[in-house]
Amino acid sequence: MGKVSDLYRQRIASGALRHDDAQAAVLPHMDRVLDQLQAAPPQKPRSAWRAFLGVGSPDPVPAVQGSYLWGGVGRGKSMLMDLMADAAGDIPTRRVHFHEFMQEIQAGLNEARKRGEQDTVRPVAEAVAAQVRLLCFDEMQITDIADAMIVGRLFQVLFDQGVTVVTTSNREPDDLYKHGLNRQLFLPFIALIRQRMEVVCLDSRTDYRQNRQGGQVWFAPADAAARAELDAVWAELTGDATPEPLVLTVQGRQVTLPAHVGRAARSSFWDLCGKPLGPADYLAVARAVDVLLIDGVPRLSASNYNEAKRFVTLIDALYEARVRLIASGADQPEQLYNEGEGSFEFERTASRLREMQDAAWGRRDPAGD
Known part of the structure; x- marks a missing residue:
């Protein structure tokens, strides 16, 4: 496992990236997540009673506090997320677009309903947790009421299972699902984000998506x-x-x-x-x-x-x-x-x-x- 900051400097030295003060300022926050994941104890075996009963997965270690990186379009958030996934090394990691992930979750919930599960969220979340310790989401945004109504419960189970989440977003947490239907039911998820994730603003004045100097398109x-x-x-x-x-x-x-x-x-x-x-x-x-x-x-x-x-x-x-x-x-x-x-x-x-x-x-x- 490496550091996000080391990879960032290597890309600058190779000419693949240009130094950006705002991007550099968030690198210690990303390094902190990987350092703490690396230092965390290994996954615990199942408790004796759970092993005897043959239920459940191994007792998880507490999730390391993740990171919620937000800022304007084109500031380099996705690039930094790519670097983090690359730097994670042997930490079981998945880097996925948030919209794609939620589509998978909704499909899993549908299958759980067909099986007659009473709690459809838990088995889906536990299946994710069995595969990864670090989830890297690109572009968290909530526009679908179906996602809004289950995302709090989903993330609570993921955190309880020891999964650390790092995400990018164009919005600060308080603006997620803004003006959405039944938004009051969504507000506990915002509180959960602030509790389990460090909120970091990427305040770059440079929009790299637009920075083609008026170039031909x-x-x-x-x-x-x-x-x-x-x-x-x-x-x-x-x-x-x-x-x-x-x-x-x-x-x-x-x-x-x-x-x-x-x-x-x-x-x-x-x-x-x-x-x-x-x-x-x-x-x-x-x-x-x-x-x-x-x-x-x-x-x-x-x-x-x-x-x-x-x-x-x-x-x-x-x-x-x-x-x-x-x-x-x-x-x-x-x-x-x-x-x-x-x-x-x-x-x-x-x-x-x-x-x-x-x-x-x-x-x-x-x-x-």
């Missing part, structure tokens, strides 16, 4: 040169992190973004628009990322009308969620769809694509997400 035509430009942007956004597919479960089906690192993802036009996806799928994509790279938007016409309609729906979702879009296309947005059914309606999409190219577009108040 639409490349046309979609040729080899455009591909090279997108490769360079992707490298700039992700550093030397290894991309992995991001699989989102939406209403029982899977939506896959072929490559993602933190809150940045990359896909071809056909991966996103050549499949029978709908508004719910694109809303899930927009919630899961801050930056989306799309390769190869073709000319649109009656011959690919269904794909064009999906592209319009996708852009609407990205636009409303203020996701930064970087893409290559057969032509400039206004020339992509010049004639045939749907061309008139596409004018609004072209206008949005043009607006989304502005260097200042997409900046948002973290409390307004």
Whole structure:
């Protein structure tokens, strides 16, 4: 096991990262979590009575106090979370997007209900705790009432089972599920966060998602040169992190973004628009990322009308969620769809694509997400 601060300095020395005072200020808090996990006693065996009865998992050691790292979009929170997962070494760790994790939990709860479990949360939480001691969540946010109603109980069991949680968020804890339905039932979870996690603000003035110096974000035509430009942007956004597919479960089906690192993802036009996806799928994509790279938007016409309609729906979702879009296309947005059914309606999409190219577009108040 290493230290997050050591990895951070190594990445700066290699040129993969630039020093940021605000990022450096939170590194001791992240190092503290790993140091305490490493120093914690090993997992205890089951008590004699529990072993005799053949029930339960090993008695857990108390959870080390975790960390709740919050700040504005693009300040480097996901990058720091990646470093922490890398530095954890042999500590059983899982690094996962919070939205993806909660989808897994809801699926587990459904299975527990089918089995007739009276307490559906406990067996699901215990199954997670059996696999990890450190859970690294990216982008904690609560927008679904189903998640809001079970998250307090879920995390209480995780903590009781000795799991340490480190998470990033665009919101301070008191603003989670703000104005949500039955929010008073959610408030104990905020108290639990403050009790079991150290709240740390990443107060950087630099938005790394927007810091492309007004750089180009639409490349046309979609040729080899455009591909090279997108490769360079992707490298700039992700550093030397290894991309992995991001699989989102939406209403029982899977939506896959072929490559993602933190809150940045990359896909071809056909991966996103050549499949029978709908508004719910694109809303899930927009919630899961801050930056989306799309390769190869073709000319649109009656011959690919269904794909064009999906592209319009996708852009609407990205636009409303203020996701930064970087893409290559057969032509400039206004020339992509010049004639045939749907061309008139596409004018609004072209206008949005043009607006989304502005260097200042997409900046948002973290409390307004």
